[in-house]
Amino acid sequence: MITMIQIAVTGKPNVGKSSFFNAATLSEAEVASYPFTTIDANHAVAYASCRCPCRELGVECNPRNSRCINGVRLIPVELIDVAGLVPGAHEGRGLGNKFLDDLRQARAFLHVIDASGSTDEEGRPVEAGSHDPLEDVEFLEEEITMWLYGILERNWERLLRKAASEKLDMNRIIHEQLSGTGITPEDIIEASRKVDADVYSWGKDELLQFLDELLRIAKPMLIVANKADLPSAGENIERLKDAYPHVVPASAEAELALRRAAEAGLISYTPGGSEFEIIDESKLTDKQRAALEYIRENVLEVYGSTGVQEAINRAVFDLLDMIVVFPVEDEHRFTDQKGNVLPDAILVPRGSSPRDLAYLIHTEIGDSFLHAVDARKGMRVASDHELEDGDIISIICSR
Ligand SMILES: Nc1nc2c(ncn2[C@@H]2O[C@H](COP(=O)(O)OP(=O)(O)OP(=O)(O)O)[C@@H](O)[C@H]2O)c(=O)[nH]1
Known part of the structure; x- marks a missing residue:
């Protein structure tokens, strides 16, 4: 879990x-x-963001534990207000x-x-x-x-x-x-x-x-x-x-203001983005235009x-020092058992191995771990191989 x-x-x-x-x-x-x-x-949920491999692979993903917006994968993390x-x-x-x-x-x-x-x-x-x-x-x-x-x-x-x-x-x-x-x-x-x-x-x-x-x-x-x-x-x-x-x-x-303006249909803006675009100049009041320009x-x-x-x-x-790894069951289609493409994005500490990943997903998967396949390269990797950021990994278990 x-x-x-x-x-x-x-x-x-x-x-x-x-x-x-x-x-x-x-x-x-x-x-x-x-x-x-x-x-x-x-307590609230925020998101760590990274590039989703869907664009590079030319596939449409069906995220389960995370979200994908325009090729950006959003992975939930919990914020605690202290x-x-x-x-x-x-x-x-x-x-x-x-x-x-x-x-x-x-x-x-x-x-x-x-x-x-x-x-x-x-x-x-x-x-x-x-x-x-x-x-x-x-x-x-x-x-x-x-x-x-x-x-x-x-x-x-x-x-x-x-x-x-x-x-x-x-x-x-x-x-x-x-x-x-x-x-x-x-x-x-x-x-x-x-x-x-x-x-x-x-x-x-x-x-x-x-x-x-x-x-x-x-x-x-x-x-x-x-x-x-x-x-x-x-x-x-x-x-x-x-x-x-x-x-x-x-x-x-500024982040809140940009989001409110985007929600009101005044600008297009992706949360956290480096720019925004005004959708229709004529809809803005002078005050709104000045605030956005500021x-x-x-x-x-x-x-x-x-x-x-x-x-x-x-x-x-x-x-x-976390990296993101995408575990899949089918290394050719990048899917889970139900056919979801790139379903999960998992944060693992840098230096983790496929076996560590298996244990992180479930103790049973870790216990029955046989080997792993790097789905991008279609190659088997050693159980102690160091995972890299963005890896798509299929874990082969004995069960
Ligand atoms: N200029 C500017 N003002 C900000 C920014 N963020 C918050 N403020 C203002 O700072 C004041 C305090 O903001 P809050 O978010 O309520 O601050 P807080 O730290 O949660 O305060 P408490 O609830 O009292 O603990 C408000 O008047 C905000 O509008 C910012 O990025 N820029």
Whole structure:
């Protein structure tokens, strides 16, 4: 059974988190026949997008677990709206079991910030450009680190003594303490290697350094530099890009405006696209025309898109390093048992093998895996062969 990848969306009040959440989630109209658009108030379905092989193969696909719009395959991922991360939250001003639950589920964080600097550190509106958004990035990382620190620090001395006297592996003990966060033993081993000092001599500084590394590995973060449409955002976006590896300029408001205009039949626009076309000039009011031109000049032409879809894609394909594989039963017709062409698009971690894919689809398929065929090349591939992005794979089982 394949579960959707879950990504947390967080940010202080007024930065445009709800706008981003809505803009990333296709509306009911756009996904009419698709069953799960909104899960509940705090969970919604967004899509990672990639090229569908249907065009290149000259076939018409019948997607089952995903959608195909004009040759673009949309693969569902789940967004979790994480509220309450405000400065000081780790001290008990808001982070509770709900946060633990969100943290456990989330594989990565999208941190929405107001790149225009028009909200202060608590999210109150201030004059554009008067707040430095780089401070907001630091605060969020610090909140999560300090929250984890609170969990470890409580019992640290006792745990060290226990590990020393019973000759227990400290990494395992740390993992037990952080159980419920979704952090794996491998993540902990990798992070603790990055701290020079011997674990038995770790003080506060080393623990914090360890937790910083751990978060980077286990819950990587992408900065959504929102409100990129405002003039004061440009310089901040450059500074953010200099300081952090994963920054996507975005305008959630522009994405919403373009979609509304498309729904009203005023423009043609594919969500996440790099351009739009006005359908009938005479239908636009002066105000609408000016707003659309503003978006074209200040968002699309500057940043290439509104950044909303790009943020989701970067989280899935860069931060989490996933690739897309299309499993089929019939390697000649690219179909499943029922004749659906290219029915499924599956996100798998880069480095996965056909056998890993088989297990991901179903334990039984993994257990009875015999070999796999690369349907494009019509060639058998080894069970430990590394799958490539866009592969169409037929799995041959003994049952
Ligand atoms: N210029 C501009 N304004 C935006 C953008 N996104 C959101 N806003 C505005 O920012 C304000 C806050 O947006 P919300 O989406 O409600 O922000 P939020 O972070 O969810 O706020 P809370 O619900 O208070 O947590 C609203 O007035 C939006 O219209 C954007 O991309 N550009």
